[in-house]
Amino acid sequence: MTTISPSPRPLTRKGQETRQRIVDAAAGLIFRQGVAHTTIEDVRAAADVSSSQLYHYFDDKPALVRAVVDHQADTMIGGQETFDFSTLEGLRAWRDFLVAAQREHDCNGGCPIGSLGGQLAETDPEGRAHVAEGFKRWEATIQSGLREMQARGELTPDTDPDTLALALLAALQGGLLLTQVKRDTKPLEAALDAMIELVARLSGGSW
Amino acid sequence: MTTISPSPRPLTRKGQETRQRIVDAAAGLIFRQGVAHTTIEDVRAAADVSSSQLYHYFDDKPALVRAVVDHQADTMIGGQETFDFSTLEGLRAWRDFLVAAQREHDCNGGCPIGSLGGQLAETDPEGRAHVAEGFKRWEATIQSGLREMQARGELTPDTDPDTLALALLAALQGGLLLTQVKRDTKPLEAALDAMIELVARLSGGSW
DNA sequence: CACAGAATGGATAGGGCAATCCATTCCGTT
DNA sequence: AACGGAATGGATTGCCCTATCCATTCTGTG
Numbered sequence: 244m245t246t247i248s249p250s251p252r253p254l255t256r257k258g259q260e261t262r263q264r265i266v267d268a269a270a271g272l273i274f275r276q277g278v279a280h281t282t283i284e285d286v287r288a289a290a291d292v293s294s295s296q297l298y299h300y301f302d303d304k305p306a307l308v309r310a311v312v313d314h315q316a317d318t319m320i321g322g323q324e325t326f327d328f329s330t331l332e333g334l335r336a337w338r339d340f341l342v343a344a345q346r347e348h349d350c351n352g353g354c355p356i357g358s359l360g361g362q363l364a365e366t367d368p369e370g371r372a373h374v375a376e377g378f379k380r381w382e383a384t385i386q387s388g389l390r391e392m393q394a395r396g397e398l399t400p401d402t403d404p405d406t407l408a409l410a411l412l413a414a415l416q417g418g419l420l421l422t423q424v425k426r427d428t429k430p431l432e433a434a435l436d437a438m439i440e441l442v443a444r445l446s447g448g449s450w
Numbered sequence: 451m452t453t454i455s456p457s458p459r460p461l462t463r464k465g466q467e468t469r470q471r472i473v474d475a476a477a478g479l480i481f482r483q484g485v486a487h488t489t490i491e492d493v494r495a496a497a498d499v500s501s502s503q504l505y506h507y508f509d510d511k512p513a514l515v516r517a518v519v520d521h522q523a524d525t526m527i528g529g530q531e532t533f534d535f536s537t538l539e540g541l542r543a544w545r546d547f548l549v550a551a552q553r554e555h556d557c558n559g560g561c562p563i564g565s566l567g568g569q570l571a572e573t574d575p576e577g578r579a580h581v582a583e584g585f586k587r588w589e590a591t592i593q594s595g596l597r598e599m600q601a602r603g604e605l606t607p608d609t610d611p612d613t614l615a616l617a618l619l620a621a622l623q624g625g626l627l628l629t630q631v632k633r634d635t636k637p638l639e640a641a642l643d644a645m646i647e648l649v650a651r652l653s654g655g656s657w
Numbered sequence: 658c659a660c661a662g663a664a665t666g667g668a669t670a671g672g673g674c675a676a677t678c679c680a681t682t683c684c685g686t687t
Numbered sequence: 688a689a690c691g692g693a694a695t696g697g698a699t700t701g702c703c704c705t706a707t708c709c710a711t712t713c714t715g716t717g
Contacts, residue, residue, distance in 0.1 A: 279486030280573045282674060293696045353571065360631040361568030364560065366487045375631050406640045413641035417624025424567040424582050433613045434620035441648040489704060500666045
């Protein structure tokens with residue numbers, strides 16, 4: 244579900260499949276090697292297409308990268324629909340899931356969206372906008388959980404669920420970055436545990 | 451104070467000045483445009499040196515980038531020596547300082563070290579190691595503050611100050627990343643306020 | 658002052674990579 | 688079956704950028 248889609252180019256089924264294959268290949272390569280070190284030739288080979296196909300479906304490399312950003316946002320957000328952000332148990336299950344996922348990658352790659360943010364923010368304004376949009380959608384899912392929590396009276400009335408959701412997402416991003424750099428899941432664990440602990444304590448105090 | 455310095459090349463005063471000029475120029479450019487979009491030619495022009503000088507002082511571009519990482523770590527950590535991490539007022543003053551600093555840059559650039567981490571982690575193992583080292587030093591200053599706080603009895607005995615310091619740093623990094631991507635200081639404020647609120651509440655509860 | 662090594666200048670090679678171009682083939686529609 | 692547009696193939700262009708090379712000028716030391 245791409246939020247920013249300007250040109251409704253006519254695409255046959257086969258075309259959509261090819262396009263998707265390109266995006267998938269690009270997403271994998273970019274996740275593993277970063278934007279700058281992923282060449283069009285790399286993507287071309289990995290997706291098993293010709294270079295003209297790449298430029299048939301995408302105007303240029305930045306356009307492909309934007310498609311990857313949207314794709315990663317879709318994947319990431321979709322993969323978390325199973326978690327319940329409106330209970331402490333749900334939040335803790337989410338935390339365990341995220342930590343396990345990092346361990347599986349040996350702490351490589353960081354956040355599929357966040358790491359793109361750091362790479363694009365100062366060099367690709369449009370790409371940055373797409374990342375911001377992805378974060379916004381992600382934030383929304385956390386927000387709705389916390390709002391529900393508050394509606395049930397399990398969160399202090401003077402707590403702003405939206406601000407708390409933003410803080411939670413920030414802690415997650417920072418935890419992932421530190422984990423990626425240190426190749427150790429401790430930072431991610433510490434960051435999420437701390438924020439969840441705060442949520443727990445906000446079920447009674449004031450903030 | 452570079453922690454990793456293998457080759458003690460003989461340098462005259464003039465040489466050191468030139469080298470420093472190169473690192474300063476590179477640091478500024480990289481902060482503003484990222485590693486990949488900063489060319490040796492850019493640095494050469496900004497530092498007003500010849501290309502042979504660049505390769506006289508640095509083996510290659512990655513080596514220059516490592517020097518920049520160390521330089522940014524020194525700068526960042528040095529610039530925070532004035533803050534007292536052992537009191538809530540100190541932490542809040544630090545928070546205000548960081549937020550103000552981001553506002554001054556119009557939320558551009560993100561964290562001088564953290565943003566480098568995201569760019570180097572998967573493509574430059576040595577660079578990543580330098581970033582990790584920088585974080586380690588940064589962490590240490592926060593740790594000592596929180597330990598002192600605990601020693602004064604202002605922090606619950608069953609709180610681990612080192613883990614809390616790590617969480618604080620993670621929240622900061624995530625806040626900076628989101629702030630950079632959204633071009634809005636709210637994420638940084640939310641992240642730091644949340645963590646400081648937790649610290650405040652850990653002056654009485656259990657964790 | 659003479660010598661060695663450091664510092665500087667500038668030109669250039671050489672590789673990598675984004676993007677273009679011209680065909681050719683496939684596919685749906687009438 | 689014929690037509691138009693989509694999809695594909697692969698060669699090629701042209702630029703950007705890292706790194707090297709050789710020559711020349713400083714600077715400190717004995």
